[in-house]
Amino acid sequence: MADKERVPNTLPLSRVKTIMKSSPDVSSISQEALHATGKATELFIQALAKVSLEKSKSDQTELSYNDLAEIVNSEETLQFLQDIIPRKIKMSEYYDLIKEEEEEDEENEEDGS
């Protein structure tokens, strides 16, 4: 397929470098380190997709957002992604959450005074 030939199989290292440089306190990165990080990211993408599909309790023919959120919020090594891929919740659950927080705040205020 022509499309397959046009899209390269590896992540663009220039982009990987831009992301790396955006991290604070990083002064310079060796070529080898850049190469290794690019490869590690590829491995990570594959591992994340694979494990999400394997652990998926729903449809095995589709990888959905919820499969990802489930794995991110249950695997300890993926904790760093919890803010990026949170579990979806219903509006009613969200309201309950807000209410709970408000109640807690009120309690704290009462304790403080």
Place this chain on the structure above:
Amino acid sequence: MAERPEDLNLPNAVVTRIIKEAIPDGVNVSKEARLAISKAASVFVLYATSCSNNFALKAKRKTINAADVISAMEDMEFEQFVEPLQECLEAFRNEQKGKREASQQRKKDREQSGNSAGDSTLEDSNIDLTAEDADEEKSAAVQGAGDADSDVMIINDDSGSSVDNGAEEG
């Protein structure tokens, strides 16, 4: 440096292909899931960089090297990446070494063929290398001819033709 926020995203087409490689054919990946994985990959790069940088700083170095990245993977509990990464690095090093040797060889060849017109019996010389050698041999031979008998017209050699012009006028 990143000037626009989208500069910190990885190209979607490439990410999608990498995902497809990991999962069986026929499995559909929802658009939402693809976007989430792409963002996760960017965050992974940042997280790995921060960990690698810590290892570099600990060793009082300013440059992150490959060993720092490998240590970071262990630190992040992605030990399963260490072995494939080391293999990949090995391949990368060999490739770089090959490139360096090829360019050094080319340099050496050029010097050699400049002195004695072409002595290229290299087994691993590649195509454009031999083409270059051939060109240099030709020009060296042409120059030699121009020196030997100056009444022969040589059009494609500058120094030769100027000598010839002088000879014809005189």
